[in-house]
Amino acid sequence: QVQLVESGGGLVQPGGSLRLSCAASGFTFSIYIMAWYRQAPGKEREFVARIFPVGGSTDYAGSVKGRFTISRDNAKSTVYLQMNSLKPEDTAVYYCSAPTIGKWGQGTQVTVSS
Numbered sequence: 803q804v805q806l807v808e809s810g811g812g813l814v815q816p817g818g819s820l821r822l823s824c825a826a827s828g829f830t831f832s833i834y835i836m837a838w839y840r841q842a843p844g845k846e847r848e849f850v851a852r853i854f855p856v857g858g859s860t861d862y863a864g865s866v867k868g869r870f871t872i873s874r875d876n877a878k879s880t881v882y883l884q885m886n887s888l889k890p891e892d893t894a895v896y897y898c899s900a901p902t903i904g905k906w907g908q909g910t911q912v913t914v915s916s
Contacts, residue, residue: 805825810910817887822896895911
């Protein structure tokens, strides 16, 4: 059974940092693209970042490029999202995904507010 379990969300002040984690199980993590998406209140879910299984190449949404870093540890079947210089507009539920197999986590709330 495929499972993606996010953690690390919370409340942070503007300019602060958070690190999200997503622990995967039930599939061969090391051979799949992993991604983070987010959904803000009243908005559609949007792409944030992805990381390829071989070589670790990454892509980012323009709104987070230079501030967020996606990484993976294949030995731990875990993908991370380091978020720096957070802004109020980054407030959303963040979802981990294995997009090529259509799997999603339950989401973790990130709130950026003073």
